[in-house]
Amino acid sequence: MSAFTGLRCAMCKTGFPSEALYVCDQCLGPLEAVYDYEAAGRTLTREAVAGRPRNLWRYRELLPVTGEPRTGLHSGCTPLVRAHRLGRELGVAELYLKDDSVNHPTLSYKDRVVPVAATRAVELGFDTLGCASTGNLGNSVAAHAARLGLTCYVFIPHDLEPGKILGSAVAGPHIVKIDGTYDDVNRLCTQAGERYGWAFANINLRSYYAEGAKTYGFEIVEQLGWRYPRHVVSPVAGGTLLPRIGRAFRELREVGLAEGELPKIHAAQAAGCAPVINALESGAEYPEPVRPDTIAKSIAIGNPADGHQVLETVRGSGGTGARATDAEILDAIALLARTEGIFTEPAGGTTLAATINLLEAGALPKDESIVVCITGNGYKTAHVMADRPTESTHIGRSLREFEAFMASRTGQPVHS
Numbered sequence: 575m576s577a578f579t580g581l582r583c584a585m586c587k588t589g590f591p592s593e594a595l596y597v598c599d600q601c602l603g604p605l606e607a608v609y610d611y612e613a614a615g616r617t618l619t620r621e622a623v624a625g626r627p628r629n630l631w632r633y634r635e636l637l638p639v640t641g642e643p644r645t646g647l648h649s650g651c652t653p654l655v656r657a658h659r660l661g662r663e664l665g666v667a668e669l670y671l672k673d674d675s676v677n678h679p680t681l682s683y684k685d686r687v688v689p690v691a692a693t694r695a696v697e698l699g700f701d702t703l704g705c706a707s708t709g710n711l712g713n714s715v716a717a718h719a720a721r722l723g724l725t726c727y728v729f730i731p732h733d734l735e736p737g738k739i740l741g742s743a744v745a746g747p748h749i750v751k752i753d754g755t756y757d758d759v760n761r762l763c764t765q766a767g768e769r770y771g772w773a774f775a776n777i778n779l780r781s782y783y784a785e786g787a788k789t790y791g792f793e794i795v796e797q798l799g800w801r802y803p804r805h806v807v808s809p810v811a812g813g814t815l816l817p818r819i820g821r822a823f824r825e826l827r828e829v830g831l832a833e834g835e836l837p838k839i840h841a842a843q844a845a846g847c848a849p850v851i852n853a854l855e856s857g858a859e860y861p862e863p864v865r866p867d868t869i870a871k872s873i874a875i876g877n878p879a880d881g882h883q884v885l886e887t888v889r890g891s892g893g894t895g896a897r898a899t900d901a902e903i904l905d906a907i908a909l910l911a912r913t914e915g916i917f918t919e920p921a922g923g924t925t926l927a928a929t930i931n932l933l934e935a936g937a938l939p940k941d942e943s944i945v946v947c948i949t950g951n952g953y954k955t956a957h958v959m960a961d962r963p964t965e966s967t968h969i970g971r972s973l974r975e976f977e978a979f980m981a982s983r984t985g986q987p988v989h990s
């Protein structure tokens with residue numbers, strides 16, 4: 575059912591077999607999945623999609639597996655929320671939130687990429703699945719590996735949030751905490767994958783893993799009634815998601831599911847880790863690595879693997895980018911919860927805060943449709959909000975005490 579035909583170097587276009595390969599041995603370019611779009615378009619129709627189960631595999635023609643999906647049968651198909659109250663607050667007429675904070679089963683967008691990588695790992699005969707993670711990926715790899723009975727290794731920087739570490743640990747993987755940043759973790763995992771012959775979701779299976787992120791873009795268009803929004807604001811860490819949203823939009827046109835002008839895609843990063851925004855401003859072709867220092871740990875990647883593709887996608891779409899300070903990130907988390915009842919983690923706070931900064935700078939027009947990518951759940955990192963003032967009261971259990979409390983609030987006397 576998939577129209578996947580193999581791997582190809584994104585730079586020099588050399589073809590490669592569909593194995594655990596991710597980098598071109600001729601020019602060191604990244605390898606990407608290739609599809610027969612004509613074949614895909616024959617079966618991937620609007621009617622066919624509508625009739626399929628509500629999970630990410632409904633776009634199976636454009637996902638790089640050869641057999642049946644092994645996991646992720648409840649992942650994807652998250653809400654596209656029309657944000658009326660937040661939109662009013664920001665003065666935006668048509669504002670949407672693509673809400674992967676409720677993606678099954680580990681509450682982040684990573685439950686799109688991991689099912690594809692894990693299915694491919696099984697197809698390629700691996701018995702061990704690992705990852706280099708800033709938290710959410712580890713949660714997802716641990717969960718899907720558990721479901722498939724694969725041995726699992728989650729490598730993380732030692733100073734991740736306790737909620738993120740526990741979210742992986744509960745599924746029983748080997749957790750390896752590294753003294754260093756995510757970029758050090760990633761380097762070690764590249765070596766460990768080669769040394770032990772393991773599958774690493776975001777390293778040697780990266781060409782498959784990344785394709786799962788396209789489903790985020792497919793769903794946005796499907797949920798808008800097969801219409802493109804004018805703008806999408808996406809967070810950037812390693813740079814998987816943003817370019818695949820762009821690829822998804824192009825592929826929908828290629829297979830005849832959508833038409834019209836392609837959206838502008840804008841990048842959001844924390845001010846304490848903004849290699850991509852720096853490059854957008856300086857005009858560089860590749861981001862200059864930085865050392866992260868931000869509360870947005872899930873997107874604290876100083877040397878993004880797909881940084882070049884992010885820059886190409888943003889520039890090619892006519893988009894821009896913005897930073898958000900830690901204080902702006904926390905304010906945005908609170909604003910989103912207060913207006914729409916959605917509790918996101920600092921990555922989502924970063925995307926919303928960057929959106930606000932782009933609106934204020936006039937880079938995002940308030941009268942055009944905007945989709946903000948909310949990619950992670952705030953309950954995993956609730957401690958970041960602990961110092962913010964919240965309103966609560968503590969009283970005894972009699973109505974009299976509650977009346978006294980109400981009277982103190984409203985100035986109205988207590989009835990007797």
Ligand SMILES: Cc1ncc(COP(=O)(O)O)c(C=O)c1O
Binds near residue numbers: 811812922
């Ligand atoms: C919640 C969340 N959002 C966004 C991202 C961005 O990821 P990438 O740019 O690597 O696709 C991550 C990465 O770890 C994440 O955990």
Ligand SMILES: [Zn+2]
Binds near residue numbers: 586588598599602
């Ligand atoms: Zn090449």
